[in-house]
Amino acid sequence: xxxxxxxxxxxxxxxxxxxxxxxxxxxxxxxxxxxxxxxxxxxxxxxxxxxxxxxxxxxxxxxxxxxxxxxxxxxxxxxxxxxxxxxxxxxxxxxxxxxxxxxxxxxxxxxxxxxxxxxxxxxxxxxxxxxxxxxxxxxxxxxxxxxxxxxxxxxxxxxxxxxxxxxxxxxxxxxxxxxxxxxxxxxxxxxxxxxxxxxxxxxxxxxxxxxxxxxxxxxxxxxxxxxxxxxxxxxxxxxxxxxxxxxxxxxxxxxxxxxxxxxxxxxxxxxxxxxxxxxxxxxxxxxxxx
Numbered sequence: 001x002x003x004x005x006x007x008x009x010x011x012x013x014x015x016x017x018x019x020x021x022x023x024x025x026x027x028x029x030x031x032x033x034x035x036x037x038x039x040x041x042x043x044x045x046x047x048x049x050x051x052x053x054x055x056x057x058x059x060x061x062x063x064x065x066x067x068x069x070x071x072x073x074x075x076x077x078x079x080x081x082x083x084x085x086x087x088x089x090x091x092x093x094x095x096x097x098x099x100x101x102x103x104x105x106x107x108x109x110x111x112x113x114x115x116x117x118x119x120x121x122x123x124x125x126x127x128x129x130x131x132x133x134x135x136x137x138x139x140x141x142x143x144x145x146x147x148x149x150x151x152x153x154x155x156x157x158x159x160x161x162x163x164x165x166x167x168x169x170x171x172x173x174x175x176x177x178x179x180x181x182x183x184x185x186x187x188x189x190x191x192x193x194x195x196x197x198x199x200x201x202x203x204x205x206x207x208x209x210x211x212x213x214x215x216x217x218x219x220x221x222x223x224x225x226x227x228x229x230x231x232x233x234x235x236x237x238x239x240x241x242x243x244x245x246x247x248x249x250x251x252x253x254x255x256x257x258x259x260x261x262x263x264x265x266x267x268x269x270x271x272x273x274x275x276x277x278x279x280x281x282x283x284x285x286x287x288x289x290x
Contacts (some may be wrong), residue, residue, distance in 0.1 A: 022168040026086050031098065037090030042077030042274055045109035049081050049093060050102045052261035054155070054215035054225070058119045059103045060273070061211050061256030062126055062133070067276070068252040071130045073109065078259045078273040120152045123208040133207045144202035147194075147209035155216045157183045158225075167226040181232065184220075188237045191217055195239035210247060215257075218244035255279055 015029050041047055046063070050056040066074035081087045081102050088100045097104035097117035105122050107114040107129075116122045127134035135141045162180035165173060191213070194201060201209040216225070221237060221244050223229040235241070247253055258279065261269045266284035273279075280286075 021170050026083065026089075031094075031100065032089075033091040033094040034086060034089040035091070037087075037092055039090070039092035039096065039106075040077075040079055041106075041108075042079075044075040044077045044274070045073060045107070046076035047106040047108060048076050048078045049096065049104045049106075050078060050260045051081050051083055052257065052259060052263075053083075053102065054159070054219055055101075055119045056103045056260055057215040057257050058212050059105065059122050059126075060259040061215070061253050062123055062208065064252035064256040064259075065211070065250075066126065066130055066132055069132055071132060074126070074130060076273070080260050080262070080271050082262070118152075120148055120212060123148065123212060127208050133211070135202065135205065135207070140203055140205075144207045144209045147201040148212050150190075151209070151212045151216065154187050158187065158216055158220070162228070163226045166228055166231070185232060188217065188220070188232070188234065188240060191243075192237040192239045195243045200243070206247075210243075214244065214247045214253070218247060222248065258283065 018024050021027070039047070039049060048059060048063070050059060052060070060078060063074055063076045063078075081093065081104075083102060087093065088097075088102060093104060094100055096106060096115045099117060101117070103117075103119055103122060105116045105125075107116060107125065109129075114125075116125050124134070126132075134144060157180060162177075162184040165176040165180055169176070191201075198204070200206050201213060217240060219225045220232070221229065221234040221241050223234075229235075258268050258270045259273045260271065262271065263269070266288060269284040270278055270282060271284070272282075
């Protein structure tokens with residue numbers, strides 16, 4: 001893996017459309033909507049607009065865990081946002097998330113709708129609203145928030161850094177892949193050392209910190225991200241693997257990973273979720289059989 005040519009940055013950078021990258025058709029250096037499109041609104045208190053990327057999975061896992069724990073008020077509609085087609089640049093979506101990234105949530109459970117964007121903010125909002133998956137003890141709460149924000153700051157190096165240059169970049173650049181592979185393995189080691197001393201990231205209890213970290217780093221060691229499990233030798237991280245297996249065994253996690261999914265086995269894809277029965281009747285394999 002070597003650089004094709006040495007690149008000398010210009011004095012002033014200018015945008016070159018269609019650079020050949022996988023996401024070239026949706027990337028641009030400006031914000032705001034590209035077209036007018038209202039968002040649909042369903043019958044439940046929470047309206048989620050998302051896709052089952054690791055960031056999207058955090059929130060659907062949280063909703064399914066809340067419902068499994070008996071919080072009936074956490075019923076939600078999950079609407080598919082196809083980022084490959086630019087749905088995130090519709091005017092309605094930009095009104096909910098001016099950053100045009102999934103997931104985005106409207107909380108319509110109160111007298112006035114509340115918008116929440118950024119997955120960590122959504123997890124915190126829901127945890128505080130329902131008093132679930134977030135400790136009240138100050139020391140334990142601080143530990144959970146520390147790992148939650150660790151994930152928010154670290155995952156871009158895994159996704160936009162390692163994942164992009166290893167799996168998606170049109171040119172394989174050795175320096176970039178080496179740099180971000182080193183960082184991805186360092187992050188796995190950080191997690192492995194923590195999970196050697198604690199059952200879950202926040203301590204003895206399963207929390208929003210685990211829900212945030214699992215879709216990224218659990219997905220990496222489970223072989224779901226970038227086809228990179230062998231390349232990164234993820235079997236070395238015994239404690240991360242133990243933790244990932246325990247979380248993946250949770251039924252709510254399995255359901256949460258299905259919601260808004262557009263890839264993988266049809267039986268694991270539930271493009272939209274509007275009722276718990278949808279898992280039995282509206283996965284892509286069930287719809288195809290009708």
